[in-house]
Amino acid sequence: MQQPRRTLARQIGPYTVITRLDPTGPGATPVPEHRFIARSADGDRTSVVSVPLDEATSARFLIEAQAARCHLGPWFAPVTEYADPGMPAWCAHPYEPAVPLSTALAVHGGPLPDETLRALGLCLAETLATTHASGLAYAGVSPAAVLLAGGGPRLTCFGAVRTAAEDGQTRSGLPGLEPGSLPPEQATGGRPRPPGDVYALGAVLAYAATGHTVPDHEELPSLLRSLVPACLARDPAARPRAIDVLQALAPSTSGTAPSPTVIDPGSREFPLPGRVIAALARQSAEILAADLPLPLGS
Template identity: 50%
Template sequence: MEHLRGDDPVRIGPYTVLGRFDSGSHPGVLPESRYIARSADGDRTVLVCLPGAGADPARWAVEARHARDLSVPGLLPVDEVGGTTTAPWYAAPYVVALPLPDALVAHGGPLPEPFVRALGASLVSSLGAAHAQGVVHAGATPSAVLVTPVGIRLTGFGTVRSAGADGEYRGNIPGLDHGSLPPEQVTGGRPRPLGDVHGIGAVLSYASTGHTVPERDEIPAGLRAVITACLARDPAHRPAVAELEAVFATGNGRGHGVAGGPQATVLDAPFATALPPRVAVALARVAAAVLAAEPSGPVHLRGNRPPLVHDTRD
């Protein structure tokens, strides 16, 4: 949790903001602005999100309401959607977590291969469940992945859809992680399941190399085939989610050139056993900081303006 900056809100809807969720210590593109906040009675701590720089607020609110109605394992549940058409927000239950880029910072570089495989298994399971409900996530990026002590939580639902309508060029929209954006969606293509597969490849590439668009030789040998296949420019050359489930369940996939050796995965042992020790320590520090946090009270913002309150009128 980071201190608020001069232009951050001190209150969003009924919640008092305690701090920024993202550290800002990495160059990753964020799909939305995220804050840790607390209810007036102090009984509830939440993650409150606002539209990112490139999002259309009205479209973003539609995606937030859609996410609220979903029940997908591994997707961070949205409890509330509020605000106005020009200033919407949503709230999700707070869980002790680090965005994936912050997990790399805590670890001191790319994450170990067993953890990346556990991450892959979690993402494939969640996105496969979404696809089974006829839902495309359209926002799988490193910053949308939250690492918790017990598993992965995926946020950023509908980022691509909220940034621009189908048919519109998305290559110059701020707030989109263009390293994670499937090529067919850059030119305005409709988000489809194989676009989420590209997102999985970008996330796993980032976790194992620190880059969403790596050189092939940078990728660990045991992950090279599956990540390269997921990142294929032509969607038809990417593996289906069902194939990826087999890859991460058995460590030995077939088809689309995907192959790997037998490796421990999240399906073989509790997620916590794959969590790198330095990341676990960072999570403990975050938990302690949030537990001890107190609202800073009224503050004057940059330019001596009064504290920014995010409008809650419907």
């Protein structure tokens, strides 16, 4: 995350930008929207504010932002505000200290440990299972969409694939879409469906475990060595369902069925590495202490 600094401020709707959230540099994956940490003019709200990558996608961006007001489980970051019609497109969801997945790997110094991988997979699979049970496809799962907070991951970028291009148009190579997590059927313009979300989930877990989305079989930890290749099957019908991924990762005890999840969103028991926890603490202190820049034109 860039350090907050006093300068002429960028304004996005009612918000003044404090700093950009998206990572840059080696290891960073394409981000399907620009994300900022910003504060409202009255100082009452600090939010993560997103804007589309380019004006051509603004209309589709707002459609997805409006759809993302729904509640898709505790690990989904729902949209709470968005631009009025006819104004430059933006949307916002509440801020909490969080770092992008690639930043977490960078500060940790490598792939995440098994206990973090299991918990991450459980949380994301739970969100996707809830999404699919609602008759929706998330269509925005990628490493860049995952923010890691103290209480667990937050899944952002809802509908990024649909925003990038209309169904029927080739999406391969479009800005912001991570090629390793874009399902083959969606890359060629197919309509986003639940099996595509599972493909993207496999790519996210591969990235968290190895640092890239298309690993060799031997690179994967034993926890994911069968599951990730199944999720990344080119044939959508051959992939497991999100609920199957959830059950495969859930711990079980002898003679009992697997628990659907072991993470309580309010418990702060998500097993983050120490350096990631320290990075979250630093970010929180920096945002609280930020000397809010002057608005442009003041």
